[in-house]
Amino acid sequence: MRDLAKHQGLRNQLVSLLERKGITDKNVLEAIRKIPRHLFLNSSFEDFAYQDKPFPIAAGQTISQPYTVAFQTELLQVKKDDKVLEIGTGSGYQTAVLYTMGAKVYSIERQNELFKSTSLLLPKLGIRPKHLAFGDGYKGLPNFAPFDSIIVTAGAPYIPQPLMAQLKIGGRLVIPVGEDVQVMTLLVRKNETQFEKHEFGDFRFVPLLEDKN
Numbered sequence: 001m002r003d004l005a006k007h008q009g010l011r012n013q014l015v016s017l018l019e020r021k022g023i024t025d026k027n028v029l030e031a032i033r034k035i036p037r038h039l040f041l042n043s044s045f046e047d048f049a050y051q052d053k054p055f056p057i058a059a060g061q062t063i064s065q066p067y068t069v070a071f072q073t074e075l076l077q078v079k080k081d082d083k084v085l086e087i088g089t090g091s092g093y094q095t096a097v098l099y100t101m102g103a104k105v106y107s108i109e110r111q112n113e114l115f116k117s118t119s120l121l122l123p124k125l126g127i128r129p130k131h132l133a134f135g136d137g138y139k140g141l142p143n144f145a146p147f148d149s150i151i152v153t154a155g156a157p158y159i160p161q162p163l164m165a166q167l168k169i170g171g172r173l174v175i176p177v178g179e180d181v182q183v184m185t186l187l188v189r190k191n192e193t194q195f196e197k198h199e200f201g202d203f204r205f206v207p208l209l210e211d212k213n
Helices: 005-020 026-034 043-048 066-076 093-100 112-124 161-165
Strands: 083-087 104-109 131-134 147-152 167-177 182-189 195-203
Touching: 005 026, 005 066, 026 066, 026 093, 066 093, 066 147, 066 167, 066 182, 066 195, 083 093, 093 104, 093 112, 104 112, 112 131, 161 167
Parallel strands: 083 104, 083 147, 104 131, 147 167
Antiparallel strands: 167 182, 182 195
16 A cells, blocks of 8 residues: 655646646645545556546446546535535545545445445545445435535436435535436535536546446
């Protein structure tokens, strides 16, 4: 679990790139500067870990490119002690970003292989989410709701109703919506029945799968 000066230097370069690409939230940038992304990847990718690219991880999934992680996280407007639900734990990198920003993270993963490996990895890195669950992301975690914000890290063909229901009034839901290409979508809950919708261009994600349990 080595994190060397060269890795830190590469992270500094990555943060500079993200700033040039328009990321302005200092808390997001500082989290990315701190987190050893290479430890979330197969060691064969170590030399490439700080490129702004997605990479394959176990179970046919990917670790999102850092720009996408930063973009989604910036849309959440995370504050310290916010209760955040993450749909799609994956490698745990996004989990680590949220945790490093001071969020209380609740995360759900439907691939058992990833759930097991990430559950072991995160504590080794000093990252302790409030709750990691193995299950269907479309259903969220109603027992822990409501959440200040919800982030979905896989492409959904539609916005799942249970996730909308688990959002606090004033809360923010960030989700890529679409089949082959997804539109990054932000919903802000205005009251019990009304949501304000914003769209932020095209992204590509692995699909959000359902019916695991």
